Amino acid sequence: MNTAKPARKYVPQPEGLNLEFHQACLAAGLLCLQQCSGCGQFRHPPRWYCPSCHIGNYGFAPVSGIGRIYSMAVNHFTVDRGWVDELPYITAVVELDEGPRVVGSLRGVQPGEASLGQQVHVSVEPRGEEFAYICVNTV
Numbered sequence: 001m002n003t004a005k006p007a008r009k010y011v012p013q014p015e016g017l018n019l020e021f022h023q024a025c026l027a028a029g030l031l032c033l034q035q036c037s038g039c040g041q042f043r044h045p046p047r048w049y050c051p052s053c054h055i056g057n058y059g060f061a062p063v064s065g066i067g068r069i070y071s072m073a074v075n076h077f078t079v080d081r082g083w084v085d086e087l088p089y090i091t092a093v094v095e096l097d098e099g100p101r102v103v104g105s106l107r108g109v110q111p112g113e114a115s116l117g118q119q120v121h122v123s124v125e126p127r128g129e130e131f132a133y134i135c136v137n138t139v
């Protein structure tokens with residue numbers, strides 16, 4: 001009889017700009033991206049200065065979450081026992097309609113059913129006070 005407790009997924013503890021990103025997503029319950037206060041361009045991952053106009057003023061604002069699969073990988077192994085029950089799972093890079101790319105866990109499809117360019121919706125799933133999983137959902 002196996003009496004071991006099910007493993008929990010590791011939850012990162014973000015710091016600095018990454019913490020600001022996760023806190024914005026958690027507060028809104030939506031995917032939020034860093035947005036330049038000067039030119040309005042969204043960027044991800046968060047950076048101190050805008051790559052377009054080079055100013056350091058920024059905020060975080062909700063985005064549509066709509067995008068297309070830019071790249072993906074099927075994971076058949078994991079070093080985090082918390083993910084074992086979900087193997088094989090897909091990690092996808094999504095190019096958002098707003099421009100930036102985000103990385104998340106693709107849900108709702110089996111490996112082989114997803115394709116590059118497929119439209120998806122990115123949402124966030126709270127994990128504690130300071131971290132949100134990035135979830136990629138088929139539409």
Ligand SMILES: [Zn+2]
Nearest residue numbers: 036039050053
């Ligand atoms: Zn800018």
